[in-house]
Amino acid sequence: MSELILETSTASMRRNFWRGVWRVMKRKPSRMAGVVILLGFTVMAVIGPLFYPENLPYDPNAKYAPISWEHWFGTDGQGKDVWAQLVIGSRYVLLSALVTGVITVVVGAGLGLFSGFKRGRWDTVLMRLTDMKLTIPGLPLLLVLSTVWSFGSAIEMGLVLGLLGWGGVARAVRSQTLSLRERGFIEAARGLGLSTTHIVGKELLPTMAPYIAMNMLVAVTGAVYAQVGLFFLGVLPYEADNWGVMLNLAVFGGGAMTTTAALPYLLAPLLAILLLTLGIVLVVDAMDEIFNPRLREE
Amino acid sequence: MTVVLKKLAGHLARGLVMILVVATISFFIVRNIPGDPMKAALEMKVAAGADPVAAAQEVKVIYGFQPTGSMWSQYVDYLAGLATFDLGTSTLHAGQPVTEVLTESAKWTVLPVLLGILMSFLVGVILGVYAALRRSSKLGDILAISGSLLHGVPQYVLGLLLAAIFATSLGWFPSEGGVADILIEPGFTPEYIGTLIRHAALPVLTYALASYGGWVLAMKSSVVTVLGDDFILASELRGMKRSIIFRYVARNAILPLFTILALSLGLLFAGAVFIERIFNYPGLGLKLIDSVTNRDYALMSGAFLLITVAIVVANILADLLYTVIDPRVRQ
Amino acid sequence: MSKQAPGVRIDGLTVTYNNLPAVRNVSLELPPGTITGIVGESGSGKSTLALSLLNAVQPPGRIAAGSVEIDEIGNVVEFAAEQIRRVRGSQIGYVFQAAQNSLNPLKTVGKQLLDLGRSHGVEDLRGLVRDAKDLLGRMGLDGARVLDSHQHELSGGMRQRVGIMLALVLNAHLVVLDEPTTALDMITQSTILKIIREVHEERGLTTLVITHDIGVVAEVADRLAVMYGGRLVEQGPTREVLASPQHPYTRGLIRAIPRLTGDIDEAQALPGRPPTLATVPAEGCVFRERCPLRMDVCDTVDPAAEAYGTRIVACHAVKVKEHA
Amino acid sequence: MITGTGIVKTFKQRGNVLDKREVRALRGVDFSIPKGGAASFIGESGCGKTTLGRIIAGLETHDEGEIVIDDVAMSSLKPKARQPYFRRIQMIHQDPYSALNPTRTIFQTLQAPLRLRARQTGRDGKWIDERASEVLSLVGLDPGSVLGRYPHQLSGGMRQRVVIARALTVDPEMLVADEAVSMIDVSLRLGILALLKDLRERLGVAVLFITHDVATARYIGDDGDLYVIYRGQVIEHGKVDTVISDPVHPYTQSLLSAIPVLHGLEQPGTQPVVPLSGLDESLSDGGCLFARRCPFHTERCTSELPALGRSEGVPQEHACFYPERRDVVARPMSGV
Amino acid sequence: STDNKPAATGGAAAAAAVYTTVDGNKPGIDPAGPANPFAPKGNSFSGYNAMKLAWVKNHLTDPNQFYPGIAESWEIATDNSSVTIKLQPNNKWSDGSPVTAEDVKLSIAIAYTQGNTAFTQVPGAAGSASEVTVVDDKTIKVTQDMANPVTTFARGVLDTPVVPAKLWSSVVGADIWDKIKAARTEGADAEAARTYLTELGKKIIAHNPGQDLSAGPYVLERVNASAALLKKNPHFYNAANVAPEKVQLLNFTGNEQVWNYLIQGKLDSSPFVAVPADTMTKIKATAGNQVIKGYSPVVVGLAFNQSKAPYDNVHVRRGLAYLINREEVTQIASPEGGTAAVTTSGIHQKAAAEWLGAELGNLEPFATDVAKAEEEFKAAGLKKSGDKWTLADGKPWKVSMHAPAGFSDWVAAQENIKNQLIKAGVDAEVVTTADFPLYQTEMAEGKYDTGFWLIGLGPAPYNIFQRIYGAANGWANIGGKVTHNAPGKNGNWMGSKEEVEVEGLGKVNPGELTAKLNAVSPEEQKALMLQLAKTANADLPVIQLWDYVNTQFQNTTRFTGFPADDSDLLRLPHGVWIQLGLVKAKS
Ligand SMILES: Nc1ncnc2c1ncn2[C@@H]1O[C@H](COP(=O)(O)OP(=O)(O)OP(=O)(O)O)[C@@H](O)[C@H]1O
Numbered sequence A: 001m002s003e004l005i006l007e008t009s010t011a012s013m014r015r016n017f018w019r020g021v022w023r024v025m026k027r028k029p030s031r032m033a034g035v036v037i038l039l040g041f042t043v044m045a046v047i048g049p050l051f052y053p054e055n056l057p058y059d060p061n062a063k064y065a066p067i068s069w070e071h072w073f074g075t076d077g078q079g080k081d082v083w084a085q086l087v088i089g090s091r092y093v094l095l096s097a098l099v100t101g102v103i104t105v106v107v108g109a110g111l112g113l114f115s116g117f118k119r120g121r122w123d124t125v126l127m128r129l130t131d132m133k134l135t136i137p138g139l140p141l142l143l144v145l146s147t148v149w150s151f152g153s154a155i156e157m158g159l160v161l162g163l164l165g166w167g168g169v170a171r172a173v174r175s176q177t178l179s180l181r182e183r184g185f186i187e188a189a190r191g192l193g194l195s196t197t198h199i200v201g202k203e204l205l206p207t208m209a210p211y212i213a214m215n216m217l218v219a220v221t222g223a224v225y226a227q228v229g230l231f232f233l234g235v236l237p238y239e240a241d242n243w244g245v246m247l248n249l250a251v252f253g254g255g256a257m258t259t260t261a262a263l264p265y266l267l268a269p270l271l272a273i274l275l276l277t278l279g280i281v282l283v284v285d286a287m288d289e290i291f292n293p294r295l296r297e298e
Numbered sequence B: 001m002t003v004v005l006k007k008l009a010g011h012l013a014r015g016l017v018m019i020l021v022v023a024t025i026s027f028f029i030v031r032n033i034p035g036d037p038m039k040a041a042l043e044m045k046v047a048a049g050a051d052p053v054a055a056a057q058e059v060k061v062i063y064g065f066q067p068t069g070s071m072w073s074q075y076v077d078y079l080a081g082l083a084t085f086d087l088g089t090s091t092l093h094a095g096q097p098v099t100e101v102l103t104e105s106a107k108w109t110v111l112p113v114l115l116g117i118l119m120s121f122l123v124g125v126i127l128g129v130y131a132a133l134r135r136s137s138k139l140g141d142i143l144a145i146s147g148s149l150l151h152g153v154p155q156y157v158l159g160l161l162l163a164a165i166f167a168t169s170l171g172w173f174p175s176e177g178g179v180a181d182i183l184i185e186p187g188f189t190p191e192y193i194g195t196l197i198r199h200a201a202l203p204v205l206t207y208a209l210a211s212y213g214g215w216v217l218a219m220k221s222s223v224v225t226v227l228g229d230d231f232i233l234a235s236e237l238r239g240m241k242r243s244i245i246f247r248y249v250a251r252n253a254i255l256p257l258f259t260i261l262a263l264s265l266g267l268l269f270a271g272a273v274f275i276e277r278i279f280n281y282p283g284l285g286l287k288l289i290d291s292v293t294n295r296d297y298a299l300m301s302g303a304f305l306l307i308t309v310a311i312v313v314a315n316i317l318a319d320l321l322y323t324v325i326d327p328r329v330r331q
Numbered sequence C: 001m002s003k004q005a006p007g008v009r010i011d012g013l014t015v016t017y018n019n020l021p022a023v024r025n026v027s028l029e030l031p032p033g034t035i036t037g038i039v040g041e042s043g044s045g046k047s048t049l050a051l052s053l054l055n056a057v058q059p060p061g062r063i064a065a066g067s068v069e070i071d072e073i074g075n076v077v078e079f080a081a082e083q084i085r086r087v088r089g090s091q092i093g094y095v096f097q098a099a100q101n102s103l104n105p106l107k108t109v110g111k112q113l114l115d116l117g118r119s120h121g122v123e124d125l126r127g128l129v130r131d132a133k134d135l136l137g138r139m140g141l142d143g144a145r146v147l148d149s150h151q152h153e154l155s156g157g158m159r160q161r162v163g164i165m166l167a168l169v170l171n172a173h174l175v176v177l178d179e180p181t182t183a184l185d186m187i188t189q190s191t192i193l194k195i196i197r198e199v200h201e202e203r204g205l206t207t208l209v210i211t212h213d214i215g216v217v218a219e220v221a222d223r224l225a226v227m228y229g230g231r232l233v234e235q236g237p238t239r240e241v242l243a244s245p246q247h248p249y250t251r252g253l254i255r256a257i258p259r260l261t262g263d264i265d266e267a268q269a270l271p272g273r274p275p276t277l278a279t280v281p282a283e284g285c286v287f288r289e290r291c292p293l294r295m296d297v298c299d300t301v302d303p304a305a306e307a308y309g310t311r312i313v314a315c316h317a318v319k320v321k322e323h324a
Numbered sequence D: 001m002i003t004g005t006g007i008v009k010t011f012k013q014r015g016n017v018l019d020k021r022e023v024r025a026l027r028g029v030d031f032s033i034p035k036g037g038a039a040s041f042i043g044e045s046g047c048g049k050t051t052l053g054r055i056i057a058g059l060e061t062h063d064e065g066e067i068v069i070d071d072v073a074m075s076s077l078k079p080k081a082r083q084p085y086f087r088r089i090q091m092i093h094q095d096p097y098s099a100l101n102p103t104r105t106i107f108q109t110l111q112a113p114l115r116l117r118a119r120q121t122g123r124d125g126k127w128i129d130e131r132a133s134e135v136l137s138l139v140g141l142d143p144g145s146v147l148g149r150y151p152h153q154l155s156g157g158m159r160q161r162v163v164i165a166r167a168l169t170v171d172p173e174m175l176v177a178d179e180a181v182s183m184i185d186v187s188l189r190l191g192i193l194a195l196l197k198d199l200r201e202r203l204g205v206a207v208l209f210i211t212h213d214v215a216t217a218r219y220i221g222d223d224g225d226l227y228v229i230y231r232g233q234v235i236e237h238g239k240v241d242t243v244i245s246d247p248v249h250p251y252t253q254s255l256l257s258a259i260p261v262l263h264g265l266e267q268p269g270t271q272p273v274v275p276l277s278g279l280d281e282s283l284s285d286g287g288c289l290f291a292r293r294c295p296f297h298t299e300r301c302t303s304e305l306p307a308l309g310r311s312e313g314v315p316q317e318h319a320c321f322y323p324e325r326r327d328v329v330a331r332p333m334s335g336v
Numbered sequence E: 001s002t003d004n005k006p007a008a009t010g011g012a013a014a015a016a017a018v019y020t021t022v023d024g025n026k027p028g029i030d031p032a033g034p035a036n037p038f039a040p041k042g043n044s045f046s047g048y049n050a051m052k053l054a055w056v057k058n059h060l061t062d063p064n065q066f067y068p069g070i071a072e073s074w075e076i077a078t079d080n081s082s083v084t085i086k087l088q089p090n091n092k093w094s095d096g097s098p099v100t101a102e103d104v105k106l107s108i109a110i111a112y113t114q115g116n117t118a119f120t121q122v123p124g125a126a127g128s129a130s131e132v133t134v135v136d137d138k139t140i141k142v143t144q145d146m147a148n149p150v151t152t153f154a155r156g157v158l159d160t161p162v163v164p165a166k167l168w169s170s171v172v173g174a175d176i177w178d179k180i181k182a183a184r185t186e187g188a189d190a191e192a193a194r195t196y197l198t199e200l201g202k203k204i205i206a207h208n209p210g211q212d213l214s215a216g217p218y219v220l221e222r223v224n225a226s227a228a229l230l231k232k233n234p235h236f237y238n239a240a241n242v243a244p245e246k247v248q249l250l251n252f253t254g255n256e257q258v259w260n261y262l263i264q265g266k267l268d269s270s271p272f273v274a275v276p277a278d279t280m281t282k283i284k285a286t287a288g289n290q291v292i293k294g295y296s297p298v299v300v301g302l303a304f305n306q307s308k309a310p311y312d313n314v315h316v317r318r319g320l321a322y323l324i325n326r327e328e329v330t331q332i333a334s335p336e337g338g339t340a341a342v343t344t345s346g347i348h349q350k351a352a353a354e355w356l357g358a359e360l361g362n363l364e365p366f367a368t369d370v371a372k373a374e375e376e377f378k379a380a381g382l383k384k385s386g387d388k389w390t391l392a393d394g395k396p397w398k399v400s401m402h403a404p405a406g407f408s409d410w411v412a413a414q415e416n417i418k419n420q421l422i423k424a425g426v427d428a429e430v431v432t433t434a435d436f437p438l439y440q441t442e443m444a445e446g447k448y449d450t451g452f453w454l455i456g457l458g459p460a461p462y463n464i465f466q467r468i469y470g471a472a473n474g475w476a477n478i479g480g481k482v483t484h485n486a487p488g489k490n491g492n493w494m495g496s497k498e499e500v501e502v503e504g505l506g507k508v509n510p511g512e513l514t515a516k517l518n519a520v521s522p523e524e525q526k527a528l529m530l531q532l533a534k535t536a537n538a539d540l541p542v543i544q545l546w547d548y549v550n551t552q553f554q555n556t557t558r559f560t561g562f563p564a565d566d567s568d569l570l571r572l573p574h575g576v577w578i579q580l581g582l583v584k585a586k587s
């Protein structure tokens, strides 16, 4: 019983997880900035479009208007406010990202768990499949697919990207599952006769949640970029107020790479993507440190 | 060495299966693409002022290169063709074998991609080591964050920015694309090589920037890992020279990067689509877009397959390379 | 063998990690030509102490106070980086705690040996290789084959012998072995221990062996020092300490060792658990929480190490007994 | 009562189709552990102790041989039907940290199997709480302060006790302790060993003790059996004390000779046996597996495989053609 | 950058000697392609190193006007029954051998495999040749099959590319004329012959002659992925008047490349590409750049699918025509490349003035007029609830416009129309398809309510109206026989009624009128065109939005003598300007 005497001091020494998160965040202000940026984009996507009418006002006499108080990023070739389009477009981007994220996690984590947990033949088959999926170049495949499917809505878009993007998560989750299996507690749970549902749901998933989240973020980022990129290439049907379409119109319609008039139109989505990336990078950087003791500096 | 051979055999077998699967997928996707390329081509000709009747006949001849017959017989023909490296005949380049069209454009993708990657690999690895050694300093932080940012930013954003800055605004590099100035006699002359370089500069720079971040990050984390390895401390305790220890760290840390190198080669091939479109650089990616918008089925499957093969081959090479340089795997 | 086994005097050594002392005010003398064993539980500061001998405490650790005086070398604590590098390997050999992984996995042992030679300006590299083969041969290995092998081609026991070879090949006469047999099985351990003993005698070394296993020390060491919570609580000739441990921790520790013979019920675990860096009490005796002889003074005053004949013990209770 | 006969296990290392490697972990092992009894497996690293333990606990399948639990042959049952039998045999892992889920409190860890048990026996939530406290008390922990903790807030010794407590939630008939103390600080090891012994005496739980440290085998009780395993084969088997004080197989003798002597307290045996070489994994063709390392081997040893059996004047089973007693074990010095 | 100054390689003289342009017909130069004028990506460039018998002027109303090419002159029989062609007397291939009638005859044989209105394998096709006669070495006569003649016969004949027999006879084979004869009959043999010709057509496209033998002003020097370089052919008949020593044809994969070239002042001339306004300003600012505008016989219109309600109601179509401000649409979508249609007649504004004369002014202009639109909508039975128009039954009405995604001017136009309609209380949306092939297919399947459709494709009057009253609207013209398919059948997606009641004309069958345009005299054509224009104007199967303008660029710093505004030469490859001797080096 005397082992307990020192308990209190140990407990106080051990930082609880969230406090650890807070500490990691606090140490570098850049990480806070990352969270703020991501929150900002979320707010922008969720409530931003509500501030604008369904059809943005246009002014045929103010095509490619320069930056002004009225038009933060000028106007496009229709004389519509670019900033407003950016805000409205963020919803598509983030919604499809959300769908992609959910699918990547459900499919990727599901398959990864199953594969790592069952091992044996199933594992071999599934991992060969995943390898194959990872080998097939995503963007060219999307290019080819874009001719077969028309990605009508953000949700459809996210669906396809999700179905194409689960490979990385699956592999990561599988290897994590395999390494956790080696940990005694999974084996112990099986030895105690606990159900597979319990083992997966209560033992494995919570342990891996942060890891999955990180991989998901990476997968989602890739998907967002692929999506905007496809619109930029112009192989997908036109969507009003879409970031990729904005890029496309700015470059191939507005001559943004030739003259300066359409430059704000080009830069707006570019900067938005840059900022979004920065936000994600900063958050992942923080996550990295929270979950990877190797990188946890003194 | 037999280990290498055995591995090679295994890889080749798997690679072949992979290629077969991709060929099948692309075949069936491509054959199921809706839309009538003949109608579109006809409309284009008519809009350009051709006589509708004559244009209709002309289009019919060009699209005569499309395979006919049932889906299955086409599929069998396609696979049979594959075995002899025959990918069918292009309609966009009517009459030309797809392999010919692809080899022509592939060289404009392969060289810049390789060049870009090698450049970024060198710089990235060196800076990655630095970032790892100085990981608690401001500069190390900046290196890591900027690396992540460059790693995270999609290639087309980089490409567009570079184009806007260096081609459009500053005019340092040609903005109109292409590979060389036709007026300069091709040959091993400084002028010709110069024009090649100036045209390739921005695409290569984009490839380099796009992959640079990955190297910094990977090298940093690899070096951090190796630095924590016991044998480094052990060497230090044996009084080894710093330079020798540094070499130990570098060699051990760089090993895992070869796998990533191969993977990124593959990814860059895929990314060529954006970069070539932005810089109008006539490589595989541009050809792929072209074939998609023109419904050149054979060319489309061909380009797609070629890109996949490039990835498969890169993977195999990486693994073999790994086998050769890492004695642990060789065992 | 022109060189003589050096003596080492550690005095008032304190090493801290982030200002928390992992080794606190330790004084220890390694008489020339002896094997000294240090035992202590995990985290008691053994490795830190060993690294201090080479002035190689890893950041964020640093030597906060004290000196390590080595005959013919000097106080290594004050050495500059390049100066201490030259000493390491050539004058002080170190066999790494995780000898299993103390070799560069990408290079053969031979190449690493040559690297070592170059680092220390050895001109006769052939001679070095010859010496290495000799040493390996003496430890029962086929020298040529071992030098040609990568780490992964060697078994744990072989690696450990390679580690010992690398520590000695440059003719160091002070050798520090940190857990030389952990992770080896019993039979190999016994072989390695025998080798340590033999080499020690043949070459005329001063040897420091660090271990958590009292059996290992009992097997090889002439002198035994017991560490607890960063303090040296007791030291003296091995046989004496084993036969009549003075410090209550030493006593408990010896009693807790499973033995092959005798009444098993005599053996008993120590209650409580060893402190970690964060839980070591800032003042008073580090062992008091688990001590059966705890007195009021233990809470406030850190007992000084005092000599009792051949023994040095840091315990208030022992002092009381002495005076009584 | 659990017995095993002729257990064989071969691991096929997965790799290329072109080069397959096999590891023969167990080569026909017989054992028998009575209800409430005790047994120890000892042997060098890699000799197959863990594998055997895992097979006994139902965590691993075997290739040949039969396991009989309470007179039921496991091979006659479908895998699902074996579960209730194997559930009564609980494994205690070597590493107490990884054996506990770091994201779950001790209470949650104990609750899961208890809830299962409550459902099977129709008991309520209150029982779960009570039982959780009870098993913690059984292993010498104070439920009040431990239940709410996470594993990382406990010391190694406490964690190992929690692991044992968790095993007790299913009222096991046998605990398989695989090197259960090797990761625990020296001063605390005995505590865990004593706990296992105590559980055996108080609850009648059989204990299977797996270790490479022969001395610890003594702590499970003098009525226990000791199996000395060499490269997947039992080469000596008998009562713990018999085997330790009077080993007849040269391998057992070299194991015992290798144990460090506490000079000053003990004095070494007079006839220590030192194997001729380090462990070699090459397959011997037909002969005794230990022959190449055995200082006493003869022609016969290299060509014929000695079976586990008895010989005259030797109380324990052994697998050696030339069983001979040698003085290898250190003895306490007189007068200390 | 030296690319901006080609002078770097050879001094000022050399700079003037190299003419830089892009080939609008062949974007995407393929260095691996053969020097074969029939290969779509080959290295034969029309007007430079690839020649035709003559160059079609695309005159506003007369399709049978040409500039000389391989032919020096031509004589068209008044009844269009034959064309007699006299070849340039001094023209030689670039290896010095003369261009003969045999070369031409072989080229005509090849034309049978490649598609040409006059030389077609389809038996009984309108306006096909019945006989090809070599009169002498420099004269050749082509006779029309008068069973089913068309007025544009000569156009088909003279639009034939000419290749050297030396390099091509081996591919074609000696029995080619037998096969052609056989193909133009009926029966199994004919079928086999046609298959043979089709396969031969593929061989010809794939043929690599190995070298470039040119009868044009230039011959290929080298080509890379960026450009093709052509050097002067000294044996060309008009070589003395060909000013530039070399021609550099730059590759382009996107319009933005041409913009960049232009802004850098790199191009001596450039064919039509769409240019955004601001870029245009910058292009104009470059020294020497001139913007030249001319006629382009293409019109874009918003076409209705009349099998879908409410577009079956003419009042709805008219109402929409009153609502859409075509000026604004053009301003947004194609300010440089189009002029807003003054009325909607189915004919390009410029040609319409010729065809219709004063009658043009009598057509309803459909000037933007909200009141009239409301009247029309009411007449159609539409309802206005609040400020939104709904269908007669009160169900919501949304005008759904379709366009292919890549056509940014169309998409921009539809976006603007959408905005305009929404402002007027008509809900609207723009839906794009991924690309043009899909657009074409889905449109033909009748999947769209409305979509953009090219009309007014001059100069042949039949071609102008067959876009509105041809196959897409149900009328099929097979061998001069006109039939009508029901909406939704055989590609009829526009679904107009077969007969339309037009004010002042009574009942008209516009499809039959259109078919007649092929064969009747110019005077009769005029009358028919007026009737059709009135029908299109009253019935509005298509709202004409803007007429394309052929906007080109010339740079006068190095060369002069370019064609001026409205010249018919603007519709020809720039190589034709040079070969005719117009372009002069600036001294
Ligand atoms: N790099 C470090 N940073 C922070 N604390 C450290 C570091 N290295 C060691 N410590 C702490 O210093 C104390 C002493 O560590 P040391 O490695 O000397 O112990 P040890 O006796 O060798 O233990 P073991 O038997 O586990 O090797 C421990 O509490 C440990 O946690």
Ligand SMILES: Nc1ncnc2c1ncn2[C@@H]1O[C@H](COP(=O)(O)OP(=O)(O)OP(=O)(O)O)[C@@H](O)[C@H]1O
Binding pocket: D011, D012, D013, D023, D024, D025, D043, D044, D045, D046, D047, D048, D049, D050, D051, D052, D212
């Ligand atoms: N899952 C596995 N796959 C392949 N080989 C295995 C596996 N598990 C064990 N082995 C091999 O089987 C042999 C016996 O292993 P086992 O773990 O039972 O030994 P052990 O006696 O417990 O050793 P230790 O004392 O090191 O724990 C070893 O050679 C080992 O490499």
Ligand SMILES: [Mg+2]
Binding pocket: C046, C047, C048, C097, C178
């Ligand atoms: Mg240590």
Ligand SMILES: [Mg+2]
Binding pocket: D049, D050, D051, D178
């Ligand atoms: Mg084991």
Ligand code: NI
Binding pocket: C213, D213
């Ligand atoms: Ni041990």
